[in-house]
Amino acid sequence: xxxxxTPMRHEKLTGGLSIYHQAIHVSTNxxxxxxxxxxxxxxxxxxxxxxLQPGVAIRSRNWEKVRTMDGQDDAFAEKETNAAPILxxxxxxxxxxxxAGISTTSLIVTDDFDRKDTxxxxxxxxxxxxxxxxxxxxxxxxxxxxxxxxxxTDAAATLSVSAIWREKVWLTLAGxxxxxxxxxxxYKPNPRLKVAYSYTMSLGPxxxxxxxxx
Numbered sequence: 001x002x003x004x005x006t007p008m009r010h011e012k013l014t015g016g017l018s019i020y021h022q023a024i025h026v027s028t029n030x031x032x033x034x035x036x037x038x039x040x041x042x043x044x045x046x047x048x049x050x051x052l053q054p055g056v057a058i059r060s061r062n063w064e065k066v067r068t069m070d071g072q073d074d075a076f077a078e079k080e081t082n083a084a085p086i087l088x089x090x091x092x093x094x095x096x097x098x099x100a101g102i103s104t105t106s107l108i109v110t111d112d113f114d115r116k117d118t119x120x121x122x123x124x125x126x127x128x129x130x131x132x133x134x135x136x137x138x139x140x141x142x143x144x145x146x147x148x149x150x151x152x153t154d155a156a157a158t159l160s161v162s163a164i165w166r167e168k169v170w171l172t173l174a175g176x177x178x179x180x181x182x183x184x185x186x187y188k189p190n191p192r193l194k195v196a197y198s199y200t201m202s203l204g205p206x207x208x209x210x211x212x213x214x
Contacts, residue, residue: 179204
């Protein structure tokens with residue numbers, strides 16, 4: 001995954017570009033997405049942000065990589081390629097001490113290789129929100145929630161809380177309704193740079209079969 005963003009001449013506009021590539025055995029997925037953001041003040045303490053992310057997704061399956069016991073099989077002698085537009089949208093409202101938003105990166109997708117028509121398919125919607133509490137002595141606490149929903153999968157939510165020291169050092173604990181837990185730490189030496197690390201472990205049935213992710 002490669003991402004880049006930059007401010008524009010107009011102070012209320014931003015632009016960005018994302019490129020991703022994923023290869024799993026016979027399947028490859030590649031996508032290119034542009035991002036345009038717009039923000040404007042709402043009252044004296046809040047800012048409204050709007051984002052549009054159009055792009056294209058290219059998926060392919062190379063069945064020739066499948067090895068069969070009977071040698072060459074005509075069913076595995078073809079390559080499939082499918083290109084389709086993708087569209088993401090997002091809305092956010094934020095201020096000095098709070099943020100809230102809802103977005104989707106897959107408002108328009110193509111279901112699969114058997115359906116060539118582009119349509120409004122079941123998208124994954126993500127909502128988030130959080131608040132900053134000043135505790136004094138250069139300390140702050142920021143609880144937040146992130147939830148996602150799709151007609152194809154059950155809704156899930158992540159609850160997290162971050163302890164912040166001087167807005168430079170962050171320690172985070174998070175739990176997800178899918179029985180996952182995450183611990184994280186971050187260091188922000190200046191407003192333009194933030195270095196972070198996190199470790200996620202399963203607390204459910206997969207606990208004995210995987211060692212977590214970094």
